[in-house]
Amino acid sequence: MPVLTGASGAQAAVGGPALRCTDIQRSFGGVQALKGVSFDLQQGEIFGLVGPNGSGKTTMVNVATGFYPPNQGRVALFGEDITGWSPHRIARHGVARTFQNLALFKGMSVLDNILVGRHIHMRPSALATLFYWVAAVREEVAHRRVVEEIIDFMQLQDIRYEPVEIVPLGMQKRVELARALAAEPRLLILDEPMAGMNQEEKEYIARFVLDARVERDLSVLVIEHHMDVVTAICDRVLVLSEGAPLAQGKPREAMADPAVVAAYLGQGATAGPARASA
């Protein structure tokens, strides 16, 4: 393989952080949602984004995935500057995400939902659609095989033909994760993957995320409110409060930071109760 020297080739930059956000600022009208957030997400790392409600976690993810271009600051993906790119272009560069409130495609089966996740690897065309039998069937079958592997991995075999809207919520979250994995991303962003789940479902998702990191060579950015999960699976966390970074580091240390404790429990609280509740 020729060695790429320019900054344009993704290969050239391998070795840098998976995601580097530098001094990100973003405001909506008069509300400043992000006030200079910087962090590096190292390759192969599971990085947690935590903070009270309204602290800018989802806004941060929306900036990183291109939905809201930052007012100021740079976003770099594996060393490549992606600031201001459109979401679908960022997706083609190896970023997949799930949404806080599920964003599955109603009216399609679980299988079709996951197949859409293969979109960036497929070549959709009207002519291939018309001449399906000669032009599209081989591609469809090849991608179906990949999707079936993911269905096995995520244990969705029983529900693959069900319309996605009749599947229970816990399973829908799993389908969305499967759809994100189907794109074979290098960076996976999970926005509250365990919201509204019971203990068993949470453990399943945590296991899938940990397995996916190893098997699929992933870096993971995860927003999560369940502190037990965060401390269990995250290598490092960034705590946000009102759009500003409070602390960064290993989960337990960051959560014990006095500023973090104050943000969660109010001024004057000590570190003791915070740790107990975590």
Add this chain to the structure above:
Amino acid sequence: MFYRRAGIRHTSYRAERQLWPLPFDRALVALVFALLVLAPLYLGDLYLAGYLLPWIIWSTAALGLNFLMGGAGQIHLGYGAVMAIGAYTSVHLVRAGVPLEVAMIGGGLASAAIGIMFGAAALRVKGLYLAMATLAMQYIVDFVISHVPAISGGTQATIQVPTVRFLGVPIVGNTATYYMALAVGTVVTLFMLNARRTSLGRALAAVREKDYAAEVIGVGTLRYKLLAFWISSFIGGVVGAVLAVCYLRSISPDQFHIELSIQLVAMVIVGGLGSVLGSFFGAALILFAPIVLNNVIGSLSDTFALSISSDLRAHVPLMLYGALIIGFLLWEPLGLAKIYANVRDYFLVWPFRHARR
């Protein structure tokens, strides 16, 4: 009954994804297609040219509109104008001596080119605003066609179409025209059926359901909306060419007014958004319900010697027609195709109703 799924096992992804996995459905489709192909042999000219042929042509047009409305979720109130562009382009091309095969494609391309221009303007807006933008297209195209003599020959003018050949076969008489329309209809139907199982159809469905989620998996929503406009307009242009050059054999501006667009939208909605079968059902209902109702009222008033005033006699069928559409939408908002699907689902497990399908 005859729908039996028990014992049908697919052993390859390809077999599982075929258009009609159940043998009964395949046989039914084959039977209906054979009946359509053989129709000129057993149907009189009146029924062939007066009922079957328009039904095929309007069903094809409804399919093209359904690709946009049901497939990609973009409303279009100017589809009649799209067909007009294709019709006028192909008529002029044919009159200039261009072969029909090329003229049809040319009509489709002209419709697609102009349709996508309005589509691009419309893509900044959604829902009702898109409806208004496409409605504007209808009026602008109407106006341009009737007021530019080079296109229409004048507001009242009718342009005659010379005899044309398709692949060497002269398109004269009802039978040749019928097969022409059936061929185009079959191609469009196959395209629509396949679109449900290829990456193109899935990407469009993703854009329709949740455009931000489609973006995040790499589907450029603007590009795919434009593509849907392009394909849908292309189909509309080709159908317009078939309608004007092969069926009507003459063309005048008043054939493509807003009423036509509204009728097409009604066909799609009554038939079932996104349903291939529904487009055929919807076209049949919208085309034939007024005729059937008219005949029924007529024979009723004759047999019972009712003294219905001619005014009432003329309006009752229209009122019933409107009530029928409202009734269908209230009873089954997903359209005639859904009614068919319900019946089919019932028979899938009949007589074991306790068995979930």
